[in-house]
Amino acid sequence: QQQVKQSPQSLIVQKGGISIINCAYENTAFDYFPWYQQFPGKGPALLIAIRPDVSEKKEGRFTISFNKSAKQFSLHIMDSQPGDSATYFCAASSGAGGTSYGKLTFGQGTILTVHP
Amino acid sequence: KAGVTQTPRYLIKTRGQQVTLSCSPISGHRSVSWYQQTPGQGLQFLFEYFSETQRNKGNFPGRFSGRQFSNSRSEMNVSTLELGDSALYLCASSFGQGTEKLFFGSGTQLSVL
Numbered sequence: 229q230q231q232v233k234q235s236p237q238s239l240i241v242q243k244g245g246i247s248i249i250n251c252a253y254e255n256t257a258f259d260y261f262p263w264y265q266q267f268p269g270k271g272p273a274l275l276i277a278i279r280p281d282v283s284e285k286k287e288g289r290f291t292i293s294f295n296k297s298a299k300q301f302s303l304h305i306m307d308s309q310p311g312d313s314a315t316y317f318c319a320a321s322s323g324a325g326g327t328s329y330g331k332l333t334f335g336q337g338t339i340l341t342v343h344p
Numbered sequence: 345k346a347g348v349t350q351t352p353r354y355l356i357k358t359r360g361q362q363v364t365l366s367c368s369p370i371s372g373h374r375s376v377s378w379y380q381q382t383p384g385q386g387l388q389f390l391f392e393y394f395s396e397t398q399r400n401k402g403n404f405p406g407r408f409s410g411r412q413f414s415n416s417r418s419e420m421n422v423s424t425l426e427l428g429d430s431a432l433y434l435c436a437s438s439f440g441q442g443t444e445k446l447f448f449g450s451g452t453q454l455s456v457l
Contacts (some may be wrong), residue, residue: 270449
């Protein structure tokens with residue numbers, strides 16, 4: 229019940245295209261859904277996050293779409309750039325029931341390659 | 345403001361040895377979490393500390409332990425190292441309880457030979 233499933237495992241897009249990464253969760257207690265970006269040799273960096281009371285959040289070229297009834301959320305990267313090439317992780321956490329937001333459950337990651 | 349600092353950056357140990365990794369959180373942050381990252385298992389939660397108290401623990405054997413000091417700095421220890429402990433160990437800090445945003449360090453790459 230703690231799993232977060234992420235797809236695809238890898239994604240190749242052309243510069244200027246749209247990158248879409250999907251995640252599905254099982255635990256309905258999750259109430260915080262961040263996306264992290266990780267470059268080789270670095271730790272994950274928080275990209276954008278959403279709470280389940282909204283269906284969409286946009287920050288620059290990055291948008292999270294959230295479907296509470298389907299227990300799914302996705303990351304859209306508009307106008308993808310070669311500098312966006314990295315590994316992206318979705319995650320989920322809950323502040324309820326004795327747990328805390330410090331305990332993130334991560335998806336398996338998506339390796340994004342943006343060709344110039 | 346300095347980010348999360350982890351030392352050492354790289355570490356090579358042999359089976360059966362023990363290792364201690366260190367994490368200095370962002371100034372003012374009081375919560376520290378530890379994660380293990382491997383190609384096969386991905387990112388897995390180890391434990392979380394707040395105000396020197398362990399708040400949560402992941403599904404790892406007792407060989408994995410940690411602590412937090414009064415200045416919020418944290419250490420994790422792995423005893424009796426196994427080959428499967430080879431991984432990138434990441435520390436993340438956040439402002440405090442109820443704070444969602446985690447900020448990760450660059451990690452300590454541990455190789456067990």
